[in-house]
Amino acid sequence: MSSIPQERVVEIRPMAPLSLDLWIVQIRSIFRIELKRSLIGKRAILTWLLALMPVAIALGMALFPPSARRLADPDARTTAWALLFELLVLRAVIFFGCAWSFLNLFRGEIVDRSLHYSLLAAVRREVLVVGKYLAGVVAATLIYVPTVLLSIALTYLPMKAGDAWTALTTGGGFKAALLYLLVTFLACVGYGAVYMAMGLFFRNPVFPALLVYGWEFINFLLPPILKKLSIVHYLQSLAPVRVSEGPIAIIAEPTAWWISVPTLLILSAVLVGLSGWRLRHYEIRYGSD
């Protein structure tokens, strides 16, 4: 080990003064580290596998279409895709994918016993929460948006090129596709905030996560007022195609987009704020965690 005074070796500019600019620099740095982990780290494997599920199913439907008659019917394709999106993409892939990724943003580091490195850096803990959350949202979006796009493309693949193009352009297909992407993004934003907060507030977040899943799952049975206490209600309200939820479902009017979108964003912001508060008061006691 060398005892050469560091000052003789390199000249380094002093750290930026404490300010909003510094926070932005720090968020960028945290974002880069976390984004890499969320996209190509070991923990990302499960997320990628989940993301491949709808693609595989859409591919299967493309290769082995149910019937020749339905092959050419754009409405049947649209309905099939809407079902696939709501039942699989939204309620399973994004839900569980976000649960896995966002719970692990902090809980994973607690389990690895490496969270203290982040807490020992000269960064406000709230800034750490924001940086990690943004990285999680961007990573999830980068994984699930291509999944949705690819699945839509595969759904329309068996149609003749001209019919598919007509369906997309004259039947509002492009607008619908954009809405699905918006719903995908907002699902990552909303579920991400819920699960990041759970990872910080609960020592074992699996049971609370299952409770949330149960609540979201039985949403179709809830009276209209209670439906509004779930994320999936606002996401469904934004979806371009209403999917039948069965004979026992309690039907409620979809919430207007100008309420749904801000509600999801405000809810997420509140949860990120709560996560920041929680981390600010968090104590490193790995033994008891």
Next chain:
Amino acid sequence: MSATDDRIVFDDVSKFYGEILGVNRVTLHVTPGITSLVGPNGSGKTTIMNLMTGLLRASRGRISVLGVSPDEPEALFRLIGYCAQFDSFPPGMTGFEFVASFLGMYGFARRDAVRLAEVAIERVGLTEAMHRKAAGYSKGMRQRIRLAQSIAHRPRVLILDEPLNGLDPIARSEAIALFRSFAAEGLHLIISSHILHEVDMMSDRVVLLNNGYVVAEGGVRGMRDEMSEHPMQVLVRCDQPASLAARLFEKGLVVEAGTHDDGRGLLIQTKDADRFFSAIGEVAVAAGIQLESIAPVDDDLTAVYQYLIGSGGGAS
């Protein structure tokens, strides 16, 4: 700069884990130099370090590190580097990435972070291995890369929890030399170690802890002098030990004396070391006894530790 701006202050600090005591009513004023925390397992050493760095919150009392509260991590960790005992790393990172990426979180530009990381890694002698995965390092290398991470941003306070663990003898002596050079640069070093003779060798001050309480604090010699209930032991090498012993008893300078095994020395116990050291020369000259050497044998940390804490628990 106020007086507290250059000190680490614990003012009547207590920490309880539920009903379990972590530390109780700790009051410390730590000045620059090397301060070692010594005590058996569960005595509160790591708790004090974690309180100092905000990884734990005090149940009671006030802590200030060079005038900054542990509740302000943004300002605090510009001053502090903490090499904790947790032997774990963020998954998938090389040693270099581990040091450089966290520097980015401080707000250093990428180029500066890279240079600071390289210098810190060079200082701990890991340059050749810095692009290998940290998780694959040996225990000693992991210890060194953590040390590099804690010094990379050039802190004024270095907190090192068992920093010599896992190092081979050469690396240990290099690490101690490095710590001494940090202290010479005016840094505060707070070190916990269970190797008492190494603590004794490198520390300017020692804080002895037991069951969450500070048992003693200060320089080892000063601590030993204040332990009047334990007479100091001194080995006197001379040509006539028996005669010297008789004269020392006559003058009331010793409470116990015995001839050393080799017959050429006298092992005495005195309750007034200052009076003993100033008088023994005269006594020897008057009796025509030739003194070869006079050396205290229990004014080191090991003896202080045994007297105050006992050897049962063992330091850790």
